[in-house]
Amino acid sequence: MDDDRTVSVHEPTIETALPGPETKRLVEADDDVISPSSPRAYPLAIERAAGVTVTDVDGNTFWDFASGIAVTNVGHNHERVVEAAKDQLDTLVHPAFCDYYSPEPVRLAERLVDLAPGDSPKRLFFGNSGTEAVEAGIKLARHHTGRHRFIAFDGAFHGRTMGSLSLTASKTKYKRGFGPLVPGVDHVPYPDPSRAESPEAALETTFDALEDLLRTRVPADEVAGIVVEPIQGEGGYVVPPEGFHQRLREFADEHGMVLIADEIQTGFGRTGEWFAMDHWNVEPDITLMGKGIANGLPMSAMVARSDVMTWGSGTHASTFHGNPVAAAAANAVIDVIEEDGLLENARTVGTHLREILADLGADVDEISDVRGRGLMIGVEFTDPETGEALGELADEIMHAAWKRGLMVLPCGQSTIRFAPPLTITLEQASTAVELFADAVADAVVTTEQ
Template sequence: MGDKRAMPAAEPQIETDLPGEETKRLVEADERVISPSSPRAYPLAIERASGVTVTDVDGNTFWDFASGIAVTNVGHNHEQVVEAAKDQLDTLVYPAFCDYYSPEPVRLAERLVELAPGDSSKQLFFGNSGTEAVEAGMKLARHHTGRHRFIAFEGAFHGRTMGSLSLTASKTKYKRKFGPLVPGVDHVPYPDQSAADGPEDALERTFDALEDLLRTRVPADEVAGIVVEPIQGEGGYVVPPEGFHQRLREFADEHGMLLIADEIQTGFGRTGEWFAMDHWDVEPDITLMGKGIANGLPMSAMVARSDVMSWESGTHASTYHGNPVAAAASNAVIDVIEEEGLLANARTVGAHLQAELTDLAAEVDEISTVRGRGLMIGVEFTDPRTGEALGDLSEEIMHAAWKRGLMILPCGQSTIRFAPPLTITREQASTAADIFADAVADAVVATER
C-alpha cells in the first residue's frame, strides 16, 4: 500500500458544541435560499476535507465513513485527482462534446468500456449524474428492443428524475405528488442473503414473483429490460443470495429482455472489485456508472454492448456530457485505484471492518445483521423480540456517532451504512468501529429511557 495510507489521519477532534456557532449561521442562511427538498442528515457544514478527514466551519474534524454517499472513493481532494482536474482547467473546460470531439473524455471512455463487466465490445454515453445514466439506459433499452416496459425491484433506488423515479421503490416520499410517473414499470421482491427464512427461500420468492408477473399481468414481449442493483444501496445495503444474478441473466435471455445493472453506488472499487457484477461473473447488457467515477466532480456513464448501442446520431445527447475536467479527474481516479492497490485494500480492510462490526453485533441484541462486500457494509437494527425495524434507534445512533466525529448515513428502514474511502487502513477501521460501538451503547440506553 502507498505511503499516504501508512500514516493514518489524526482521529476526529470535536472542539465545540455541535452544531457550532458558525454552522448555525450557515444553516440559517441555507434555509433562506436553498430548496427544502434537499435533505440533510445532520447539521454539519463542511469547509474543507482531505482523505477521510472533514473539517467543519467551526474547526471540528470528522472522519467521513460515508464518502459523501460512496462518491469520494479515493478520499477527499486526492492530490493526484485534483492536479489532473487543475491541469485540464488550464487547457480546456468545455469542448461542446455533443457537437465536436475531445481527447480526454475519449481516453476515459476507452478505459471504462474495458473496465465494465464482461468481455463483449462496448460503447459509452456520458452523463452528469447517476439519474441521467439511468434515464439514458431506459431510453436505449426502449429504442433497441422496441418494447416499453421495465421490471425493477422493491427497495430499489435509481434516482429522482421521472424515469428513474418510476424505477425507484425505496421510500414513498420520493413519489408523493409527482404522479403519474413513467408507465409500464413493475416491481418484484429483491432477495436478501440474510433473510430470516434463508437465502434459498428468498431467491425462490423473487423468481416466483417474476414468473407470476409474466403469467398474470405483464406480457414478456413488452418488457425492454430488468433494472437491478447488484447490491441494493438505499434499500439497506442488501446483498443477494449466490446465484441470483446468474439466474436473472438467464431469465432475461429467455424472454429477450435486456439486463441493466445499476452500478452507480457499487462501482469503482466500492465492493472490492471494479464493479460488483464482477463478483458473480455476470455481464449486463447495460451498465450504469456514477458517484465514485470522478471522486466528486459531476459525471456519469451508461455503458452498453456495442450491438445494443444501436440508436442513431442525435437520438440522445446532453449539453455538458463528456466534460473534459470531470473526465480528467475520472482518469486520475482509475490511476489511483490501480497504483495504490485500492481494490485489494477494499477487500482486506472491508473484511476487517465487517468482522469488527460482527463482533459488536454479538454484544448488541438490537443488531440483527451485518452484511456487505468490500467497503460497502450495512448494520441493521431490529427489535430482538419482534423483528421490527428500529428506525428511530438507527437515527439516534447516526447522530450519536456524528457527535463523536464519525460521519455515517442511514439506508433501508433501520440500517446504518459504512462506505468509507477505499484508502482507509485497518487501524482507522478499528477506530471507527470503536466510535460506533460507543454511539450504539449510548443510543440504546437513550431509547430505553
C-alpha cells in the first residue's frame, strides 16, 4: 500500500473561531466578484489539502467526508495523480483533441470502455463536466433512436444546463426562472424503500407509474431513453430495491428505449465497485462518468455501446474535451484504485461506517435510516412521531459537524451524506462518527429550544 493511504491522518484541529478572520475577508471578496448562483454549504475557504485533510486560510484543519462532492476519491492531491498531471504539463497541454489525435486520452479511453459496466464493445466521448456528459448522452440517444422524449425520476439530479436541467427533479430552485425547459421529459417515482411499506411495494409503485405513463400520456415509440442514477445522489443517497435495475433494463428493451445510467457520482469505486451498476450486473446502453474520474481536474465521459454510438463526424465535439493533463490524472486515478486495493477498502470501511452510524441511529430517535453502498452513505433525519423530514435539523447538524472539523453535505430533504475518500481507514471512520455524534447531540438540543 502506498504511503498516500496514510497521508494527513491527524485529527481535525480548529485554532480560530469559525469562520476565521482570513476566511471572512475572502468571503467578502468572493461576494463582490463571484456569481451568487453558486451555493456554499458554510463559510470555509480552503487553502491546501492532502488525503482526507483540508486546511483553511486561517490554519484550521478539517476532514473532508464529502470528497468535494464525491470527486477526490483517492484523496486530495494524491502524489501519483499530481505527478502524472505535472509530467503531462511539461509535454503537452492542449492538442485540440476535437481536430487531432493525442496518446494520453486514447489510452484513458481504452481503459474506460473496458471498466464500464457490461461486456459489449464500447466507444466514448470526453467532456469537461458531468453535465456535459449528460448533454452528450441526451443527444446521442435522440440521434440513435430518432425519438425525442425522455423518462427520468423524481428526486433526480443530472445537472443545471438546459437539457440536463430538464431531467433534474430534486429542487424547484434549480428550475425557477429558466423555463421553458427542453420539452418531452417526464418523471416517475424513484423506488425508495424508506418511503414504502416494503421494497416490493416501492418497485411496484415505480413500474405502475411507468406503465401508466405509456398508457395514458406518452407514446412509447417517441421515448428515446430512460435516464437513471443507479443510486440517487442529491435525491437522498437512495439505494433502490433489488431487482429494480434488471426490470428497468427489461422495460427499456421492451420499448426500444436507450437505458442511460448516470454514474457521475457513483462511479470510480465510490460504492465499492468500479460503477454502481456492477452491483446488479446490468449493462446500460450509455454510461455517464464524471466527478471522481480525474480526482478534481475537469473531465467527464459518455460511454456508449458501439452499436448505439451511431452519430457521424462533426455531430458533437468540444474544444477542450480529451484534455491530456486531465487524462493523465485520470489514468493515475485508475492506477491508484487498482494498485492500492481501494475498491475493497471502500467495501470494508464502508460496511464499518454504516454499522457505527446505524449504532448511532439506535440511540438517536431522529435518525430514521442509514443506507448506502461502499463509501456512499446517507443518514436521514425525520420526526420520530410524524415521519416528517427534519431539514432544519440536518442543516444544523452539518454546521455543527463543520465547527468540529468534519465536512459533510446534505442531500434529499433531510439526509446527511458521507462520501469520504476511498483511502480512509477504519480508525478515521470511527473518529469521524464520534465527531458527528457530538454534532448531532448539540444540534438536537439547539433545534428543540
